[in-house]
Every structure is written in structure tokens, then in C-alpha cells.
Amino acid sequence: MNNFLFVSAENDAIPNCKAGGMGDVVRDVPRQISERGDKVHVIVPSYGRLHQDGIFKTSLNFDLRIMGYTAELYEVRPKKEFPNITHYVIHHPEIEAGDIAHIYHNDPKEPFYTDAIKYFIFCTAVAEAIKREAFGKLDVVHLHDWHTSLVLFLREYHKEYETLKPIRFVYSIHNLAIQGIRPFADNYSSLENWFPNVPLDEKALMDYRYQDCINLMAVGIRFADAVHTVSPSYKKDVLLPSSPPEFIGGEGLEKDLQKADEEGRLFGILNGCNYKNINKEKKGLIYRNTIKALFQWLQEESKKYKADFLAHTGEKIMDFVDNRPKFIASSVARLTEQKFYFFKRSPEAFVEILKRLEKVDGIFMLLGTGAPEYEELFRELSYEHKNFVFTNGQSEKLIDSIYLESDLYFMPSLFEPCGISQMLAMRNGNPCLVHHTGGLKDTVEHLKTGFGFDGDTYDKKIKNMLDTLDLALDMYANDPPAWKKIQANAKRMRFTWKKSVDEYYLSLYELA
Structure with missing residues (x-):
């Protein structure tokens, strides 16, 4: 029996520990490993809350800032029990909940300042737990994104954690654009402040642009035994330099990724999607679930500042209860540059989309929260356009209804390492209209399972996005057999975790 440890900032297998797709991956991959009869431990920070109903396992003592630190390891109960999987959290008072999904902090003046501190503590506690064999003897440690890569720094340079070297370490990149850049020195949230006794090889650790960081x-890319991008096309993208907004590639790290590729350490393996035990809403509840979500949010203290807007959305939805639109286009996503750059830079293009939908008695439903400037843009557009319904919050039931009842799912991501939303939409037989980039290229085939647009220049991309929408709406209205064929093809697609994890075992874990 092989013994695995997954280390992540998110884990959707336990309640209230997800901000994005990484939480889905850390939930689903261990389940596949467990089906093979292997053992998996999954560990995330407690964020001051997730340990509260947990079982205390042990105290972990280590040095940081020339001081003794003690963190606590708790075992916690998952949403669903699976054999051979154990879930843990690390608690320490300085590992605090952030303002994004009660996980990440948003420090606009000094990015990563607060998050770096909490993940420095978390990673050191994890390294100490591995050293003490709190999870038994490990064969593979699978790290996810920059929040966990400090474990590799400790393994490489910290004399206390040399015992981690024989273990195979795998590093998955979920979002290359978010890199966790911090100063080496002269800052409370700096490497030297937290690890004053560890010799720093600045050349091996530095950022190319900010060489004092x-x-x-x-x-993660430089020191892992295997590096993983979450789709084959994204692997190809990141080996090339970025040229935004036309192309998002290696984000300044393409040389590191090229080196990993030359050394046979870089692998592009598509994420899977869950096709079992799905929580399904009944059809026909999309407007009711919107109203229920709005009433719930109106009672929350934190939503007081947008109460007027939530009431405005509720009034708009009530019109559609009796006069149901004939066509629903939708998006569910965090409101960020990655997901909606095209709409933020070209709101007139989004208005054109709404005008085209109006002609077929259609509406656009967008659900999400995120960057304040994106929330503000979509609130303004909602006030101005009757057929744009913006639900500015999070609701699992409403999300399920949107995936189930939409006619066309819109995903115009500027870049997309893999994407899960298009898979969830396709699972419901819902054709997607996507920007053909990264994982969207690997999952949506133009005019076979959905609709794709691209272009050599920004202006061409915008034009092609609108032309592709025209094509989709024309097919929906005038060629129902072709539309139904695309729906059926989309529903038949299977991006299974079994297939992905077979490749993990072969390439990432070397345990085939």
C-alpha cells in the first residue's frame, strides 16, 4: 500500500474550505487513490475555524523568527467518508481566515503580505509533521500552488528537514499568475525574518523581475521531483512567454518551466470531473433558487452595503417567474481579470451580447463575487439592462440550477489552466462558448461539443466572440437538430478522474 500526503490551501472534501477549482481537485484525486487501495492524508490550514470540531492529534514544535512556535494538528470529519482517506487541519492563532472565501487575504498595498505569513507557519508545521511521521512513512507528498511550495524550500535548505529528501515531491500548478512573491529581507513578511538561521541561496530562489524577492x-517548479500543469494545452502555453492580453503563457517563469520540461519533470495532465454522487436540483427551480439566495443574503450583515442591488435583482427576477425567457446564457465564476477581462476592458462587447440575446427573448445570468471593480461594473450593467441578471453572491443550489437550466454556458477566460465550469455545464448537456485557451482547448471542440473563439489580436478576439455567439444563436433558432447534436455530444463527454489519476501514477508518482 502506497502512502500519500496532499498539502493544499483548500480542500472541498471538508465543509467551508473552498475558494476555487483547486478545492475540487484536492477533494477528488484522493478519492481515486483510495479506490486503488492506497492511503491518503490531506492537510490544509485551519484558518482559525476548521479545527473547532476536530480531534486533536498532536502538538508540533518548531522554530521561526528565533522563537519557539507550537502548532496543533487536528483530524477533521469530511462531508463524505471514504476508506483510506484522512483529513487534517493545522491550527495556529496566526493562521487567520482571509476575506476571500474565509481563506485568502487581499492585501492590495503589499500583495501576499498576510498570506505569506500564514503559509510560512503552515508549511513549517507540515514539514515538522512529516519529519515526525505523523502520517506514517510517506511515499509521495503532493503540493498544490505557491501556498505549499515552502515545504520544498525547507527540504532543500533547512538542516532540520533533510529527512524529507528521500520522499517523492510532486507540485501542481493551478494558477501560474499568482506567484507568492515576498522580499528576502527588510520586511516583517520576509523570508529572512521568519527563517533567520537558514542560509539563503538568493540566486536559486529569486524572482527574475524583483531580484530582492x-x-x-x-x-515549487525548481525543486519538485515532478511538476504538473492541469491540462496538456496549458503546459504548451506556459513554455512560451506571455504577451498580454493576446496571449498568457509562462508569466515570467517560462525558463524554469522549459528547464523542468528538458529534465523530464514537467507533465500536462487534464483535471477530471466528478460524474458520481452529484447533488442535483430539480429542473424549473432556477428563479425560485435565485429569490431564496437573495433573501438569505439580504439578512447577512456583510451584504448590507449591497442590499439595494440585491433587492433590484429580486425585482427583476420576479418578472421572469411569470414570463420565462426563451433562452438563458450564463456564467458562474470568481469575478477576476482571468475570467472577465474581455468584459471589463470592452463593456460595449458585453452590451452587444445582451442586445443579441434580447432578439431571441434571452437573458444573461451571471453569478459570482470577486474583485470590487468587477462587481461594480456588473452591478452598473445590471441596473442598465433588463435582460442581465447579476447575482452577486455564492449559492450552491443556485449554481446547480444554472448549470442545469442554461441553454449556453459562457466562459471567455483570458487564460485557463484547466477550468471545471465548462465540464460541469457539459455534464448537464449544456453547450459552452469559450475562449480557446489552455484547458478550454482540451475540453470544448468547436461545432462538435460547443463553440470556441480566438484571434491573433485583442480586437479580433472580441469580434470573433460576438460572431461565435451569432453562430450559436442562429443554430439554436434555425437548426434545432444541429443544436441537439451538440448538446448530446457535450453530455456524452467524459473527463474522468480515473483516466487522469492513471496518468498521475505513471508520470507524477512513478508508481505505475
Whole structure:
């Protein structure tokens, strides 16, 4: 029996520990490993809350800032029990909940300042737990994104953690654009402040642009035994330099990724999607679930500042209860540059989309929260356009309804390492209209399972996005057999975790 440890900032197998697709991956891959009869331990920070109903396992003592630190390891109960999987959290008072999904902090003036501190503590506690064999003797440690890469720094340079060297370490990149860059020195949230007794090889650790800083994403790429991008096309993208907004590639780390590829350490393996035990809403509840979500949010203290807007959305939805639109286009996503750059830079293009939908008695439903400037843009557009319904919050039931009842799912991501939303939409037989980039290229085939657009220049991309929408709406209205064929093809597609994890065992884990 092989013994695995998954280390992550998110884990959707336990309640209230997800901000994005990484949480889905860390939930689903261990389940596949467990089906093979192998053992998996999954560990995330407690964020001051997730340990509260947990079982205390042990105290972990280590040095940081020339001081003794003690963190606590708790075993916690998952949403669903699976054999051979154990879930843990690390608690320490300085590992605090952030303002994004009660996980990440948003420090606009000094990015990563607060998160770096909490993940420095978390990673050191994890390294100490591995050293003490709190999870037994490990064969593979699978790290996810920059929040966990400091474990590799400790393995490489910290004399206390040399015992980690024989273990195979795998590093998955979920979002290369977020790199966890912090100063080497002269800052409370700096490497030297937290690890004053560890000799720093600045050349091996530095960010190319800010050479007085460590790049934690780069640390993962440089020191892992295997590096993993979450789709084959994204692997190809990241080997090339970025040229935004036309092309998002290696984000300044393409040389590190090229080196990993030359050394046979870089693998592009598509994420899977869950096709079992799905929580399904009944059809026909999309407007009711919107109203229920709005009433719930209106009672929350934190939503007081947008109460007027939530009431405005509720009034708009009530019109559609009796006069149901004939066509629903939708998007469910965090409101960020990655997901909606095209709409933020070209709101007139989004208005054109709404005008085209109006002609077929269609609406656009968008659900999400995120960057304040994106929330503000979509609130303004919602006030101005009757057929744009913006639900500015999070609701699992409403998300399920949107995936189930939409006619066309819109995903115009600027870049997309893999994407899960298009898979969830396709699972419901819902054709997607996507920007053909990264994992969207690997999952949506133009005019076979959905619709794709691209272009050599930004302006061409915008034009092609609108032309592709025209094509989709024309097919929906005038060629129902062709539309139904695309729906059926989309529903038949299977991006299974079994297939992905077979490749993990072969390439990432070397346990075939």
C-alpha cells in the first residue's frame, strides 16, 4: 500500500474550505487513490475555524523568527467518508481566515503580505509533521500552488528537514499568475525574518523581475521531483512567454518551466470531473433558487452595503417567474481579470451580447463575487439592462440550477489552466462558448461539443466572440437538430478522474 500526503490551501472534501477549482481537485484525486487501495492524508490550514470540531492529534514544535512556535494538528470529519482517506487541519492563532472565501487575504498595498505569513507557519508545521511521521512513512507528498511550495524550500535548505529528501515531491500548478512573491529581507513578511538561521541561496530562489524577492511559485517548479500543469494545452502555453492580453503563457517563469520540461519533470495532465454522487436540483427551480439566495443574503450583515442591488435583482427576477425567457446564457465564476477581462476592458462587447440575446427573448445570468471593480461594473450593467441578471453572491443550489437550466454556458477566460465550469455545464448537456485557451482547448471542440473563439489580436478576439455567439444563436433558432447534436455530444463527454489519476501514477508518482 502506497502512502500519500496532499498539502493544499483548500480542500472541498471538508465543509467551508473552498475558494476555487483547486478545492475540487484536492477533494477528488484522493478519492481515486483510495479506490486503488492506497492511503491518503490531506492537510490544509485551519484558518482559525476548521479545527473547532476536530480531534486533536498532536502538538508540533518548531522554530521561526528565533522563537519557539507550537502548532496543533487536528483530524477533521469530511462531508463524505471514504476508506483510506484522512483529513487534517493545522491550527495556529496566526493562521487567520482571509476575506476571500474565509481563506485568502487581499492585501492590495503589499500583495501576499498576510498570506505569506500564514503559509510560512503552515508549511513549517507540515514539514515538522512529516519529519515526525505523523502520517506514517510517506511515499509521495503532493503540493498544490505557491501556498505549499515552502515545504520544498525547507527540504532543500533547512538542516532540520533533510529527512524529507528521500520522499517523492510532486507540485501542481493551478494558477501560474499568482506567484507568492515576498522580499528576502527588510520586511516583517520576509523570508529572512521568519527563517533567520537558514542560509539563503538568493540566486536559486529569486524572482527574475524583483531580484530582492523570493518567488514561491518558482520554488515549487525548481525543486519538485515532478511538476504538473492541469491540462496538456496549458503546459504548451506556459513554455512560451506571455504577451498580454493576446496571449498568457509562462508569466515570467517560462525558463524554469522549459528547464523542468528538458529534465523530464514537467507533465500536462487534464483535471477530471466528478460524474458520481452529484447533488442535483430539480429542473424549473432556477428563479425560485435565485429569490431564496437573495433573501438569505439580504439578512447577512456583510451584504448590507449591497442590499439595494440585491433587492433590484429580486425585482427583476420576479418578472421572469411569470414570463420565462426563451433562452438563458450564463456564467458562474470568481469575478477576476482571468475570467472577465474581455468584459471589463470592452463593456460595449458585453452590451452587444445582451442586445443579441434580447432578439431571441434571452437573458444573461451571471453569478459570482470577486474583485470590487468587477462587481461594480456588473452591478452598473445590471441596473442598465433588463435582460442581465447579476447575482452577486455564492449559492450552491443556485449554481446547480444554472448549470442545469442554461441553454449556453459562457466562459471567455483570458487564460485557463484547466477550468471545471465548462465540464460541469457539459455534464448537464449544456453547450459552452469559450475562449480557446489552455484547458478550454482540451475540453470544448468547436461545432462538435460547443463553440470556441480566438484571434491573433485583442480586437479580433472580441469580434470573433460576438460572431461565435451569432453562430450559436442562429443554430439554436434555425437548426434545432444541429443544436441537439451538440448538446448530446457535450453530455456524452467524459473527463474522468480515473483516466487522469492513471496518468498521475505513471508520470507524477512513478508508481505505475
